[in-house]
Amino acid sequence: MQTLIAIIVIFGLIIAIHEWGHLYVAKKVGILCREFAIGFGPKLFSKKKNETVYTLRLLPLGGFVRMAGEDPETVQIKPGYEVGLTFHSDDTVKEIIVNNKAKHADAKIVSVERADLEHDLFIDGYSDDEEGLIRYDVHPQADMIVDEEREQIAPWDRQFGSKKPWKKAAAIFAGPVMNFVLAFILFLIYGLIQGIPQPIVSNVMDDSAAEEAGLAEGDRIVAIEGESIDGWTDMTQMIQQSPDEEITMLVDRDGATESFTMMVDSVYEDVVDAEIGQIGVEPTWSHSVFESLQYSVSQIQEVVVLIFDVLQLIFTGDFSLDYLAGPVGIYDYTGEVMQLGILILVSWTAMLSVNIGLINLLPLPALDGGRLVFIGLEAIRRKPIDPDKEGVAHFIGFALLMLLVLMVTWNDLNRLFM
Incomplete structure (x- = not known):
């Protein structure tokens, strides 16, 4: 049980700092971030702060930041829709209620003739209490309410796809960078407390x-x-x-x-x-601060070199799955590390953070490095890659990544129990 708790805390920290890097920079460059999630699957906890919903999910296998425009909008207002509208004091639309309008007694019911919630931000429609076609200006932070679930609309200038390539790249690159920052801090703590030999x-x-x-x-x-x-x-x-x-x-x-x-x-x-x-x-x-700083940098360098040495074996034909560890292997190693004390566990966490940061930068679809490749191609071509083609590439990459995880996990089980 102690090992399981340690794994959850360690990977929770590594994932949280990685996703926070994405979130912080994405917001700085003006991208609307709908959700910051730790884990996948059903929500265990959620709280909205400013424009972002922070969630903790059931399966602690990763995390994500859902940026507006990365996926198609799930609900679009089309001609013929009947929606409920509520308003700010300046008469701009505050809420767009798509269904269950009866639960919002103060909403004005409007039959939609035209709508643009990305560029010009308006809804043209007819209402029983007004004559003729009326234009309703939509506030850029208006909420769409579907089945009593709120989601803020995303004007084009707040979407991921509207940003210049360097801003997109900064938002993606920030996640792995934060893993290296975390590793640096943890190695520094280890050096200051344990001392440098x-x-x-x-x-x-x-x-x-x-x-x-x-x-x-x-x-x-x-x-x-x-x-x-x-x-x-x-x-x-x-x-x-x-x-x-x-x-x-x-x-x-x-x-x-x-x-x-x-x-x-x-x-x-x-x-x-x-x-x-x-x-x-x-x-x-x-216990010198200067020597601890040097130690932190040198430890990160050693881990990076070790990872590249292993990856190099792929091209020499000497690669083996025994060089990799999946969830089972990491769990086992963490249990062994815990027996050596809390400071060794801190150092182990730092090494895992470097691994996750560097692996994420590999130029493979489904990883941050793969996304950076597509952004680089966009910068060279001066136009985005077809989203459907990029989506297929990432899907295939994710499937192959999951296959590798299964193979490594099976290898870990064989090594431990057979």
Whole structure:
């Protein structure tokens, strides 16, 4: 149960910050955002603030921001319709009641002759209490009420399709960017609390290779086998790759450089299922803000490089589903991470956020990167791609993405239970 709660909180945070990025920038460039949703399926909670309905839905498998104009309007007022109208004090239309007009006693009943709710914002119609054809000016924030459900109309200048390509791209790009911002903040928190390990010896273990070679507390390791050491991670990686090998290490001791030669010990590591090297020293921990900032940037870079290394395997023919983890695999890994403490869970959340942000930027239909490709083509062609063709591309991309998720999930189940 704890793992399930952790998964919901982690992905709720990652999804919320991603969708908030879309929402914030879309509003800034003037796009009407009808809904900000966390999850899919039936609504569990909803609250409208300003022009946007904020909803929490049953299935915590993602989220979305519903921008006006991305999908065709579900209800259109056509000639012959009979609608109810209510008005603001300046006589502009406040509400357009499509059905259940009897529940709105104050509404004026109008038989529609013509209507334009996108560009000129008017309804021409006939009313029993007025003679002749009357034009009713519609307020740009008027509500359409269908089955007692309200939805604000979307004038053309508030729709996604009306915006310049760079504004569309900004609204789409903002989601993945916020995932990187979240990861940066989480890695920074980890660094400030946990501290950043420095290649400075704080303790030498008894009977270790380091003790036999003569390393001492306060020694700063500056190079191994002629390669300079920039941080503790660099040092440990080089040592771990050299089990049962002799290495030469340059150390700064009290301002003087000294050389030490030692035979690296070999230990079995369950996580990597292999022998790795160690010399038996512990680092000095720094809680410097500057070093924590550097750490945050470097961790994001490492995760990005790792992801691209895996993607590169697709083109070399060495790719395997074992390199990917689906919902089941992530659930299992999260359970293991929880055993290591809250700070490791924070770091794990940051890595997942980088993954989601970067994967979303891949130029594949159904992902943000795919949408950016179509926006780029629009900018080059100087006219939008046919919405129907783009919709088909995204639908196919989504179907293939779901197929991949199913395959990875099946692979996770086989790996865990078979």
